[in-house]
Amino acid sequence: MPLFLNEEQSMLRDTARDFIGDAAPPSHLRGLRDANDPTGFSRDLWKQFAELGFTGILIPEAQGGLGLGHVEAGVVLEEIGRNLSPSPFLSTAVAAVAALSDTPHAANVFPGIVSGDTVAALAIDEGPKHRDHIALRAERAGNGFRLSGTKRFVTHGHIADLILVAARTAGAPGEQAGLTLFLLDRDRAGLSADAHRLADAGLAADLVFDGVEVDADAVVGEVDAGAVPLARLLAAGRTGAAAELLGVGAGAMDRTVGYLKERRQFGQPIGSFQALQHRAAHLYSEMEVARAAVLKAQQLLDAGDAAADEAVSVAKAMSGLAATLAVQEGIQMHGGIGMTDEYDIGFFMKRARVLAEFFGDANYHADRLAVASGY
Amino acid sequence: MSDLATFRAETRAWLEENCPPEMREPVRSDADICWGGRRFQPSSPAQKDWLDRMAARGWTVPDWPRAYGGGGLSPAEAKILREEMRTLGARSPLYSFGISMLGPALLEYGTEEQKLDHLPKIARGEIRWCQGYSEPNAGSDLASLATWAEDAGDHYVVSGQKVWTSYADKADWIFCLVRTAKESKQGGISFVLFDMASPGVSTRPILLISGYSPFCETFFDGVKVPKANRVHHENKGWDVAKYLLGHEREMISGMGLGARGETALIDGALKAIGRDEAGRLADPLLRGQIALFDIRARAFAAMSERFMDELKAGQAHPAQPSMMKYYGTELNKARHELVMAAGGSAALEWESERSHGGAKPRAWLRTKANSIEGGTSEIQLNIIAKRILDLPGA
Numbered sequence: 001m002p003l004f005l006n007e008e009q010s011m012l013r014d015t016a017r018d019f020i021g022d023a024a025p026p027s028h029l030r031g032l033r034d035a036n037d038p039t040g041f042s043r044d045l046w047k048q049f050a051e052l053g054f055t056g057i058l059i060p061e062a063q064g065g066l067g068l069g070h071v072e073a074g075v076v077l078e079e080i081g082r083n084l085s086p087s088p089f090l091s092t093a094v095a096a097v098a099a100l101s102d103t104p105h106a107a108n109v110f111p112g113i114v115s116g117d118t119v120a121a122l123a124i125d126e127g128p129k130h131r132d133h134i135a136l137r138a139e140r141a142g143n144g145f146r147l148s149g150t151k152r153f154v155t156h157g158h159i160a161d162l163i164l165v166a167a168r169t170a171g172a173p174g175e176q177a178g179l180t181l182f183l184l185d186r187d188r189a190g191l192s193a194d195a196h197r198l199a200d201a202g203l204a205a206d207l208v209f210d211g212v213e214v215d216a217d218a219v220v221g222e223v224d225a226g227a228v229p230l231a232r233l234l235a236a237g238r239t240g241a242a243a244e245l246l247g248v249g250a251g252a253m254d255r256t257v258g259y260l261k262e263r264r265q266f267g268q269p270i271g272s273f274q275a276l277q278h279r280a281a282h283l284y285s286e287m288e289v290a291r292a293a294v295l296k297a298q299q300l301l302d303a304g305d306a307a308a309d310e311a312v313s314v315a316k317a318m319s320g321l322a323a324t325l326a327v328q329e330g331i332q333m334h335g336g337i338g339m340t341d342e343y344d345i346g347f348f349m350k351r352a353r354v355l356a357e358f359f360g361d362a363n364y365h366a367d368r369l370a371v372a373s374g375y
Numbered sequence: 376m377s378d379l380a381t382f383r384a385e386t387r388a389w390l391e392e393n394c395p396p397e398m399r400e401p402v403r404s405d406a407d408i409c410w411g412g413r414r415f416q417p418s419s420p421a422q423k424d425w426l427d428r429m430a431a432r433g434w435t436v437p438d439w440p441r442a443y444g445g446g447g448l449s450p451a452e453a454k455i456l457r458e459e460m461r462t463l464g465a466r467s468p469l470y471s472f473g474i475s476m477l478g479p480a481l482l483e484y485g486t487e488e489q490k491l492d493h494l495p496k497i498a499r500g501e502i503r504w505c506q507g508y509s510e511p512n513a514g515s516d517l518a519s520l521a522t523w524a525e526d527a528g529d530h531y532v533v534s535g536q537k538v539w540t541s542y543a544d545k546a547d548w549i550f551c552l553v554r555t556a557k558e559s560k561q562g563g564i565s566f567v568l569f570d571m572a573s574p575g576v577s578t579r580p581i582l583l584i585s586g587y588s589p590f591c592e593t594f595f596d597g598v599k600v601p602k603a604n605r606v607h608h609e610n611k612g613w614d615v616a617k618y619l620l621g622h623e624r625e626m627i628s629g630m631g632l633g634a635r636g637e638t639a640l641i642d643g644a645l646k647a648i649g650r651d652e653a654g655r656l657a658d659p660l661l662r663g664q665i666a667l668f669d670i671r672a673r674a675f676a677a678m679s680e681r682f683m684d685e686l687k688a689g690q691a692h693p694a695q696p697s698m699m700k701y702y703g704t705e706l707n708k709a710r711h712e713l714v715m716a717a718g719g720s721a722a723l724e725w726e727s728e729r730s731h732g733g734a735k736p737r738a739w740l741r742t743k744a745n746s747i748e749g750g751t752s753e754i755q756l757n758i759i760a761k762r763i764l765d766l767p768g769a
Binding site: 003269271274281282284288292296313314317362 | 636637641644645655656662663665666667669670671673674675677678680681684685687688690698701702753755756757759760761763764765766767768
């Protein structure tokens with residue numbers, strides 16, 4: 001398979017670019033922020049995503065979805081990133097769907113996702129950094145389990161209809177064995193959500209599980225073998241976050257290059273100055289390399305290739321580095337105006353920072369790659 | 376099984392059978408590289424066998440037409456061959472400016488006679504080529520070159536000086552930019568080919584910081600060059616030069632790709648530094664630097680794959696080789712800095728047998744030229760800024 005988008009994928013990109021650019025450009029985010037919107041995203045927009053089929057992009061056609069892959073999900077995510085559109089698309093239509101695929105839960109959950117009625121949240125992290133350290137306990141109780149512990153950085157966690165929770169049914173924190181993945185609805189006794197507004201104006205919750213009781217059928221996959229569906233969730237989530245980061249970086253870069261052509265100083269466009277040309281050209285190079293890494297990971301995931309896992313870490317780390325550079329250069333080259341709230345470039349910087357942390361930052365993934373490579 | 380799956384299986388089997396074990400090890404030094412040419416002395420029988428077997432199949436130039444000594448493979452087949460060679464760790468059977476630079480230019484601009492005359496000899500490694508581009512006053516500003524080709528009817532008489540001519544003292548023929556008109560800077564250049572044994576050609580090696588002399592000063596004193604040896608039209612040599620430079624940049628950018636990932640770098644670091652109790656490289660800061668480098672190197676490998684795929688499909692931006700060249704050479708410099716940091720004092724030995732004659736420090740020093748030769752990093756950034764980002768000025 002050649003490492004560029006085919007004709008159908010390019011058409012999907014054009015559709016997504018037109019729609020998202022119209023329906024949810026950066027002014028949409030700005031509006032939600034200025035209104036101090038308690039949801040953090042627009043349910044109406046999520047419904048429109050459903051009408052276009054986007055919500056079911058990874059769901060098989062037999063289950064009402066489009067039956068497409070991670071390349072196509074990434075095409076949509078890049079446009080979400082480019083427009084800074086607040087959306088539960090990544091956690092719901094990508095990560096949660098990947099976790100639930102080929103499990104008995106799919107039949108119950110996928111119709112709601114396809115129709116745009118269901119939003120899912122991912123309760124994975126337990127500290128301020130993404131780590132392979134899951135301590136939240138799930139003890140056997142009667143016919144099911146009782147969950148106790150706290151999850152952090154759960155985006156949309158306060159309003160999600162469904163929550164995927166990684167818990168420990170055996171073993172010690174840091175071990176892969178003994179994990180179990182649970183799917184529960186939000187309205188559970190003992191489950192409380194404390195939502196905080198983040199730097200990018202989105203909302204993420206601390207979820208406190210105080211003896212939350214679930215039936216045995218809340219288990220996704222097998223008890224003590226939650227690492228399997230969790231790996232699907234993480235691979236899809238990381239690759240998706242990488243695609244969204246690419247969009248954020250590309251959006252920032254496009255604005256910056258445009259500004260270099262129009263802003264005049266010393267009687268000429270500042271883009272004619274070699275110092276700025278070289279910075280812009282370097283940024284372009286980093287972004288192109290990141291783009292190739294992300295597409296490589298998407299294609300390998302879709303092919304079920306054993307090399308996908310390492311490629312996913314490369315994609316998440318590289319897109320994080322490139323997008324971070326894009327927003328930093330964006331503000332610097334915009335000069336003072338870039339520091340103002342009135343200009344959108346600052347919004348790109350904030351979103352890039354959030355996405356860089358989501359599912360592990362570049363250092364986390366470099367370390368992961370080193371471990372996989374035996375050093 | 377699909378045709379491509381069959382091709383892959385057959386290719387793998389053939390390589391397993393025909394690639395000698397010694398040719399599955401990384402190249403250790405300059406002396407270990409097969410450059411071919413009239414004066415070629417193989418460093419081992421395996422090296423000669425490997426070249427002969429690959430050349431017989433046209434696989435030194437797998438995607439050139441069979442009529443010119445190539446393998447006639449489709450882009451997909453050539454990609455499979457590259458992948459299978461990489462999997463096996465097989466060395467390139469032939470390093471050649473004829474393959475990477477002149478060949479593509481002749482395929483695009485040469486006459487049928489020129490193609491039939493030169494391409495098969497390049498494919499078989501019979502003629503070693505060098506490139507006569509840079510001059511003492513024409514480096515980054517290449518089009519200001521002054522080597523003059525006087526029109527003498529059926530031939531030119533060429534006089535002038537070239538510099539940084541890689542391996543001019545070992546090459547059989549030269550592809551050379553000469554000035555055939557003085558009125559226009561870029562519009563007065565022609566692209567000619569001639570034998571380095573021609574009367575009036577002399578070379579002088581330039582000793583480098585690595586202790587080697589791969590580069591030469593090259594002097595032409597009334598060299599007679601038949602007009603039949605001119606590629607493309609008179610005064611239109613700049614078109615050929617630019618086309619060829621794209622391929623040169625593509626070749627140099629390949630240096631950003633480590634042999635079999637970063638295995639050599641990582642193995643070297645583990646050997647020199649050892650592991651901690653958790654089994655990790657015992658220098659955590661160096662480990663982090665290597666890991667972040669590894670991320671970039673793998674991402675760049677994906678970029679290279681994408682670029683080749685786009686090139687074959689006719690979708691690549693014509694200035695994209697500049698990005699590849701810039702990124703690949705900067706990566707290669709970073710790689711060799713890490714190799715030296717990992718090796719410590721053991722990587723510094725200059726002449727000892729244990730160090731393969733100082734392979735590491737010499738390779739490290741050699742990489743510093745990567746971002747100068749074939750157009751400096753700054754020139755590549757200029758090209759990206761103007762031709763891809765469309766920024767204003769000059």
